[in-house]
Amino acid sequence: QKEVEQDPGPLSVPEGAIVSLNCTYSNSAFQYFMWYRQYSRKGPELLMYTYSSGNKEDGRFTAQVDKSSKYISLFIRDSQPSDSATYLCAMSNFSGGYQKVTFGIGTKLQVIP
Amino acid sequence: DAEITQSPRHKITETGRQVTLACHQTWNHNNMFWYRQDLGHGLRLIHYSYGVQDTNKGEVSDGYSVSRSNTEDLPLTLESAASSQTSVYFCASSRGSAVQFFGPGTRLTVL
Numbered sequence: 116q117k118e119v120e121q122d123p124g125p126l127s128v129p130e131g132a133i134v135s136l137n138c139t140y141s142n143s144a145f146q147y148f149m150w151y152r153q154y155s156r157k158g159p160e161l162l163m164y165t166y167s168s169g170n171k172e173d174g175r176f177t178a179q180v181d182k183s184s185k186y187i188s189l190f191i192r193d194s195q196p197s198d199s200a201t202y203l204c205a206m207s208n209f210s211g212g213y214q215k216v217t218f219g220i221g222t223k224l225q226v227i228p
Numbered sequence: 229d230a231e232i233t234q235s236p237r238h239k240i241t242e243t244g245r246q247v248t249l250a251c252h253q254t255w256n257h258n259n260m261f262w263y264r265q266d267l268g269h270g271l272r273l274i275h276y277s278y279g280v281q282d283t284n285k286g287e288v289s290d291g292y293s294v295s296r297s298n299t300e301d302l303p304l305t306l307e308s309a310a311s312s313q314t315s316v317y318f319c320a321s322s323r324g325s326a327v328q329f330f331g332p333g334t335r336l337t338v339l
Contacts, residue, residue, distance in 0.1 A: 147326035158232075158318055158330035159271070203270070207326030213276065213284065214259075214326045220270035 118142050121204055121219030130228050134191040138204035138219045141185065145217075147207040148180045150189045153221065154200045162189070162202075194226045230255040232331035234319050240337045247306040249334050251319030257329075259322040260302040262286075262294060264315040265333075271318065277302055309338045 121138045128134055136150075147166055151159035163178045165171045171178045177190040187206075191198055201221040207214055232253040241247050253260065262274040273286030275294040283294050291313060293305045306313055316335050320328040 149327060151330075156333075156335075158332045161327060161329060164327050205326075213278065214322075216273075216326055216328060218271040220268065 116141060119204065119206055119217050119219045122222055123220055125223040125225055127225045127227060128194055130194060130196060130226055132194050132226075134194050134198070134224060134226075136189040136191075136202050136204075136222050136224070138187050138206075139185055140187075140206055140217075142206070142208065142217075143182070143185065144208040144210070145206040146209075147214075147216075148178070148187050149205040149207070149216075150176075150178055151203040151205060151218075152200045153203060159203055196226050196228050199225050232319055232321055232329060234317075234331040234334050236334060237332065238335045240339065241309050242339055243309060243311060245309050247309050247336065249304045249306075249317055249319075249336070251302045251304065251331060252300055253319075253321045253329075253331075254300065255321055255323070255329065256299060257321035257323050258299065259324065259328075260296070261320040261322075261328060262292070262302065262304045263318045263320065264288065264313075265318060266315050274304065274317075275302075306336075311338050314338045 119140045149164040150162045153159045168182045175192045179188045201223045203221045204219040207216045235250045261276045263271040272288045277296040319331040322328045
């Protein structure tokens with residue numbers, strides 16, 4: 116079993132829909148939780164990060180962390196075609212002398228006009 | 229604006245050749261990382277550095293080496309390129325926390 120599980124999709128939604136992207140994890144030591152957006156043939160771009168549990172909102176994006184369930188989510192409101200990309204979750208804990216980051220394989224999202 | 233640049237952006241080489249991929253950051257971050265990204269595997273850590281003269285192996289380091297002679301640069305060398313090393317390579321940096329910032333990537337093909 117992978118430490119971080121993420122459905123690769125693809126996920127297709129109509130423009131304006133609310134999108135829910137999720138990851139589950141098995142390592143209870145994870146402390147930082149991040150979401151990256153990756154457009155085709157580009158590098159991952161940091162969207163949001165949270166430390167420990169709770170919610171964080173930034174414009175149309177909301178990140179949630181539920182440590183009791185080992186589950187994190189990214190919600191996108193009023194989705195736009197420009198949101199079409201692959202979304203990577205990432206989680207981190209201090210292990211072996213460094214801040215180890217484990218990435219999900221990414222969920223490909225397509226927002227259809 | 230601060231950024232990370234990678235060069236070349238695309239590279240085709242032959243099996244057995246030595247290849248060096250460049251990474252340069254102007255964030256003044258101490259920590260730098262190299263990842264490879266393959267379908268079905270996501271991002272996997274190759275090597276990382278926490279400062280000048282510091283280098284460490286990641287989970288897929290066999291066949292790769294790095295050196296850190298200054299804060300800005302962390303070149304990745306493939307000693308003898310193999311077809312299994314065909315991949316997209318990303319460099320990243322961070323100040324001290326887990327949050328990393330990525331470069332645009334280098335697409336490497338080994339024939």
